[in-house]
Amino acid sequence: MLRAGIIGYGYMGEIRRVNIDAHPQLELVGVCDPALLAAGTDLGVPLYEAVDDLLDIGVDVLFVCTPNKVTATTVVRALKRGCHVFSEKPPGRSVDDVRRIIEAERAHPDLKLVFGFNHRYHRCISDAKALVDGGALGKVLWLRGTYGKGGGEDFERSWRNDPELAGGGILLDQGIHMLDLFHFFCGEFDDVRGMVTTAYWDVPMEDNAFVLLRNDRGQIAQLHSSATQWKHTFRLEIGLERGYLVASGLLSKSGSYGRENLVVGRRATEGERMAAGNPREEITYYDDDPSWQIQVNNLVDCV
Numbered sequence: 001m002l003r004a005g006i007i008g009y010g011y012m013g014e015i016r017r018v019n020i021d022a023h024p025q026l027e028l029v030g031v032c033d034p035a036l037l038a039a040g041t042d043l044g045v046p047l048y049e050a051v052d053d054l055l056d057i058g059v060d061v062l063f064v065c066t067p068n069k070v071t072a073t074t075v076v077r078a079l080k081r082g083c084h085v086f087s088e089k090p091p092g093r094s095v096d097d098v099r100r101i102i103e104a105e106r107a108h109p110d111l112k113l114v115f116g117f118n119h120r121y122h123r124c125i126s127d128a129k130a131l132v133d134g135g136a137l138g139k140v141l142w143l144r145g146t147y148g149k150g151g152g153e154d155f156e157r158s159w160r161n162d163p164e165l166a167g168g169g170i171l172l173d174q175g176i177h178m179l180d181l182f183h184f185f186c187g188e189f190d191d192v193r194g195m196v197t198t199a200y201w202d203v204p205m206e207d208n209a210f211v212l213l214r215n216d217r218g219q220i221a222q223l224h225s226s227a228t229q230w231k232h233t234f235r236l237e238i239g240l241e242r243g244y245l246v247a248s249g250l251l252s253k254s255g256s257y258g259r260e261n262l263v264v265g266r267r268a269t270e271g272e273r274m275a276a277g278n279p280r281e282e283i284t285y286y287d288d289d290p291s292w293q294i295q296v297n298n299l300v301d302c303v
Contacts, residue, residue, distance in 0.1 A: 007032040008065035019296040072097035093167020121291035124247040124262040138241025143221035145178040148229025161203040169205030175225025189213035251289035
């Protein structure tokens, strides 16, 4: 059994509690959340005010579910204390935060560190990756991703739009998932261009980001990350030599991104008679989201 602790028991902390309880080799031994401790909340496990107090009881794996402001410091602290770490994205607020984490991780090569880029494990994405890796559609030529939401009544007051707490706007909050998927399908990009704007919301950070990336293999990826999409949208298009893939919709708590699905289109071959520009397509729908649990399972397997 691995003794697990959680720091930060908000929305994501609750999800990680479910993942921990569902895994036969994980045991939740404590939670660090000063607000819940002060309120006298009963979680069925001991509550602690400081992360060191939690680590002092003997924790093998720490789940970091905190606002961006303290993510890097907490991850580094846990690694130095000898803990494996599962942290929600993003890995801090700045390049400096990321560099500090990398330095701590390299100093402790026996420990595992995972960040919560769960979109890789949605069914539509994992099936698309299998098709790309299988090679039947040829190599990836380009990627195009749109990830947007409409803000909401409390959007301007959210901690995610506080520069001190979050460090960045919609790109760091949501668009970073799409950037991770670009890496998932095409590896590293060395030529990166971008523009950000605060087009509508009265917030001190970007509400729209436009990013263009290119790697040394000539693959180009284009991202629009938006808090003014109004209709919640997730859409990843992958152009290949012999067809294309479109992963769209996303199973979420609100259900507002639409039904998750994957479209597989195949470029017409010589001699096929079909309408020009309208090739044969197959569509698969998905009604479950195992991504949260798969990630935690993978961490335990790595340990």
